Amino acid sequence: MHRIDPDRLHPLFDTAATRRIERAALEACPPGTLMERAGLAVARLALAVAPHARRVWVACGPGNNGGDGLEAALQLHRRGVAVQATWLGRPDAAPADARQARERARSAGVPFAPGVPDDLGPDDLCIDALLGIGTAPRSGGPAPAPALHALLQALQTTRAPVLCVDGPSGLLADTGSYLPGLAPDRPPASARHTLGLLTLKPGWFTGQGRDAAGTVWLDGLDVDTAAEAPSLWLGGAGRPERRPHASHKGSFGDVAVVGGEGIGARGMGMTGAALLAASAALHGGAGRVVVALLDGGMDALTIDPQQPECMLRRFDVLALEHATVVCGCGGGEAVRAVLPRVLAEAPRLVLDADGLNAVAGDAALAALLQDRERHHGVWPTVITPHPLEAARLLGTDTATVQSDRARAARSLAERYRCVVVLKGSGSVIAAPDRAARINPTGNGRLATGGTGDVLAGFLGAVWAARPDGEDAAFEAASAACHAHGQAADCWPAGTALTASELARRLASLHG
Template identity: 65%
Template structure:
């Protein structure tokens, strides 16, 4: 069953080890070559769906099973009347039985084999990347790629023709969303439209790290294999259900949020009140019943003319034990003074930005943070680090964090016994005892100052609205906040700059009862329109 993956539906994610176990188990139950034949047919069907009028289809096929999938697809495309050319890095003498059988079928169908791509490939053609898939145990992991492989990878990356990747973009690690050493793209993002057909399972690397950029539109075919016996390593976050507000409710029904941050000019001459103001705006537009704003270091704001609903408070006037506190947005050095009380007294807590940096540098604050879980449960606290802040909290470095974002999220959640939002491309949400989620929404428009403050404020509002005593309150609120935050950017008007303050005002939650379109299989008569259709 061929599905297009969209943010409107959650999906299980399986790592490469689980995928290989499923593949081995299925191969033992099925007739020889069945999985490869199913995979090749799925690739051919999707190729015709995304590029129904392609003049030429060029397939770059590796020597392993991924290449065999490509050879099977070439056979089907040739039989369908397509002009097909294949560059194959394997040989009949060294091929595995499945790939050898696929090569023989391709030859019998009249597929043309060539040493390289056709001389001219453009937007009206199609390239199929069937070089490596998850097969990185040889070339690309322990040694530099061959000159032939590197040349094909460079061409696939730089071509102006659309590219359909079989299982994974070649060189991308299935589990991490990072390229294997020596297989990184030579320059910049891909020049042309990208599609990836994940086979058997969806891999986490397609949805985080650089995977989101190089995979493009992701499709999935389970090849008729039941995945129920293999637990996933993570999942794609689902859209929040939302809920209409009862008529018999009041402002106290939806929680009180206090924003603590926004260092003033007094101590260092570095005013950062804007960060706290944007977090407060996001909390209001995210549905909080009441929002209080406690600026630090003598912040001189008397009233926010753009957001008069915010109630100004001195920090010492806050009743922390009855509030959901968002602490750290623009907090600077001033946040260190209030952190002991915030960690000790806050009922629910979102820690962001400078609060995280202060905790990373102070073992006593780390101890207080860990002790919160014992008193209030792991659902009462959420950390929202970007990769550098995560590295500081783990006494590590950003390369290690980004090298395996899922593992970094799990390590943070285990160390501090709370929910964690590891921000970035494919934001990871992790918590003790929970299956991690990768957020499928958001785009590069969010790469601007203040959007993280907006996420923290929105998260505070959603955390405040969680049922009292919910064990996974922070985990569920974090998933919902990340999804809404990213979805708001996804529907941003083309050509209109996104600023954090405008993002905060545009936030909204889905209403309960809204019908999300369930994924539908792509059949013979359900071919989507293609951008290269003439």
């Protein structure tokens, strides 16, 4: 058993792949073996995360996830822990292994209770063994809805720490969204741990899954998963690019930031977005950074005194063909006029924000984006939408995107033939014809204006420093997302995160 390290790559397996691994293991082992291993693993982790728990309550569903919980209750009872189990199954309908686990627990004297203990608190521990990766109890028909909902509600609102057995019950293991009617009203009120059995599941690391799962652990139960290809990957830190002594500013590429619409007829100016992207590119190690502000932006701000290294250029004299271009940050309506040239000439393009909105609303621009692979090689574009921008690009709504973030990212990658960074909790990095990655870093501190502009500029710098290659864009996107999120994870407690300070801190986390 080990805790999941966000700096390492980890394979993720969806429910279908996990079921195949489980079936093969069950055929190779004597009856009950896997459940006994699972129960022991749960008990060991319970003792590790709550060694001084006053009491452990185990909520068990009627299927095999409940059987794992019953085995854990038995193991804890044998070790002298004050344990209490609630089981929603029926002896005449339970799977054979779960029925055997119940009989073993009762014979050993494990106390059973019909419902939730009255006075659970921070000194106790709850074990969620209701559904696991199942969307409903797997055998014997559904548990009585009121009873199941009462236990789920108790687990979601308790002040006691919660250990989830093979996933938080009610959360879809493949997507990170909840079953209808089972989503909690607010984030968990107490610490959460999730023990993956056999495999790690993608839904625990994206969408609502990160809050629900908390700290994730894995016990493979001595089962070999090599015969099954991972469905996705949980991304690691990436490989920093070594900087030889005999380097010069041209060794690490030029980044050209195109955006920052000036104050126009609408009375709005967004030059700051482009300057944040440029600052992130500088601190990300780009050899040179140039900025082309659009539609009056040059008149509004002729120089940034805090970033004198940024060189300002008019867009019409910008040498796009020699740079990694970051386009769209604060571009407003003005970006539409420059996008045809950007899409046609930029050999490497990070397209963000208003650049994406322009593509979503213009079929001709969308066709130019789709055609870039034919003119500039494999994956010459990285797009960085948030969920609303992704919905516009796919012609759907935000709820649909968020209901299956990995699928939405893959759909965008295939439609536009590019690398996609679908931002949000557990950002998804996808590219055509390969397994997607989920970024494990970042937190709610990033929910502030300008952090997306910082990511776009930083990504441009990371990509610019890499040699051409099929995986250059994908690996740059993964590394940039990881460092961007890690900066938020390392942010000093009690200090507000601002985009400008985030840009400056990225240098210490990459390269």
